[in-house]
Amino acid sequence: MDSRITSLSILILEDHPFQRMVAEQTVSGLNVGRLLTAEGSEQALKFLKDRGAVDIVICDLDMPGMDGIQFIRHLAEQKLAQGVIVLSAMDAALIRTVEDMAQAHGLMVLGHMSKPMSRTRLRELLEFYFVEQAENQAHPAATKELIFDEDELEKAIHDNQFVLYYQPKVLLKSGRMVSVEALARWHHPEAGIIKPVHFIPLMESSGLIAPMTTKMIDLALDQVRLWREQGRNIAVGVNLSAAILSNTDLPDMLIKKTRDLNIPPELLTLEITESSLIQNAALSLETLARFKLHGFSLSIDDFGTGYSSMQQLNRIPFSELKIDRSFVSNACHDKTHKAIVEANISLAHNLNMKTVAEGVENIEDWQLLHELNCDLAQGYFIAKPMPADDISQWEQEWLTRQPITPPKPSL
Numbered sequence: 001m002d003s004r005i006t007s008l009s010i011l012i013l014e015d016h017p018f019q020r021m022v023a024e025q026t027v028s029g030l031n032v033g034r035l036l037t038a039e040g041s042e043q044a045l046k047f048l049k050d051r052g053a054v055d056i057v058i059c060d061l062d063m064p065g066m067d068g069i070q071f072i073r074h075l076a077e078q079k080l081a082q083g084v085i086v087l088s089a090m091d092a093a094l095i096r097t098v099e100d101m102a103q104a105h106g107l108m109v110l111g112h113m114s115k116p117m118s119r120t121r122l123r124e125l126l127e128f129y130f131v132e133q134a135e136n137q138a139h140p141a142a143t144k145e146l147i148f149d150e151d152e153l154e155k156a157i158h159d160n161q162f163v164l165y166y167q168p169k170v171l172l173k174s175g176r177m178v179s180v181e182a183l184a185r186w187h188h189p190e191a192g193i194i195k196p197v198h199f200i201p202l203m204e205s206s207g208l209i210a211p212m213t214t215k216m217i218d219l220a221l222d223q224v225r226l227w228r229e230q231g232r233n234i235a236v237g238v239n240l241s242a243a244i245l246s247n248t249d250l251p252d253m254l255i256k257k258t259r260d261l262n263i264p265p266e267l268l269t270l271e272i273t274e275s276s277l278i279q280n281a282a283l284s285l286e287t288l289a290r291f292k293l294h295g296f297s298l299s300i301d302d303f304g305t306g307y308s309s310m311q312q313l314n315r316i317p318f319s320e321l322k323i324d325r326s327f328v329s330n331a332c333h334d335k336t337h338k339a340i341v342e343a344n345i346s347l348a349h350n351l352n353m354k355t356v357a358e359g360v361e362n363i364e365d366w367q368l369l370h371e372l373n374c375d376l377a378q379g380y381f382i383a384k385p386m387p388a389d390d391i392s393q394w395e396q397e398w399l400t401r402q403p404i405t406p407p408k409p410s411l
Helices: 017-028 041-051 068-077 092-104 119-138 150-158 200-206 209-229 250-260 274-278 281-293 309-315 335-350 363-371 388-401
Strands: 009-013 034-038 054-059 081-087 108-113 162-171 177-188 192-194 235-240 268-273 297-303 320-323 354-357
Touching (some): 009 017, 054 068, 068 081, 092 335, 150 200, 150 209, 177 388, 209 268, 250 281
Parallel strands (some): 009 034
């Protein structure tokens, strides 16, 4: 028996008696610690106020009286649950909108299920809850509001408190790691490990992003040099902020750094978030063009989530397109998401670009991407971001469990 599941508290909100009975049987069959059911939103809110908040709410959307969409808002505002699962046969586009709304309200959106509820799908969504919960416990700073000032950030840069974690990118055809994405982490002396969302915005607005980026590039290139000394040419992707793209001296700096370390420029991939390209167009385009001219790889990150997607592909000589996790993570269960992923892969290949799928969370994601002929995968199913020293051990373990699909026999 899974002790994690027996510790869970879940509420099911479903107005249809038969569907509610099926859902209750499915959930209770997993031996959850506390299970509540309600046939209406008002009743569900009263239960939660009287009996205490729950870990997860599973709710339908189309109900008489207060509908499930309104209910989710009240659920979040009154902090009556941590996570939500949408149980509905409604249009996929509507469900996506509701999930985005729930997330914007601060709820952990685990996904959705069609009716009748599947125990296999439920286990998969609960596993995602446990992963997120473990991440928050490991990094408690990520669960609360963190406010820093410029002096703290400047001191942290000076004291080398920022480090890089690396998340592997592997080939879908062979499972072999060929590159990594470098992700900044702040080893704060009091708050612990802090993710970029808590410090990058202030760095960008204060001008500290330039020295920060220089430090991170130095760390990344030093790691590439170490790997090359071990006989491995592993490319490293480094995120570049919009705030520094207008610095036309940046290409010269990187050219000098790579030459001094005898590192081929193609081993440094510069990942540009799509929405950032709309600022300082003339200077940014000069910087990016010179990067490409001198052999650096350019990657368009989070493709499809920013502005003027096609215009950016037309203007910038990208060699890699990263498909955002918001499309990848649910493509197996959402026809629209699958169509978007498939279209992105086709578009990239027609433009002679490699494709990287972000947010690969499970074997189903992997298999679908393999079928769609995606080139590379990145996500928790493969590996979480980790210190460089941990990659060797991860790689040995990954080689024993990588789900490589054997080629189909020729007819």
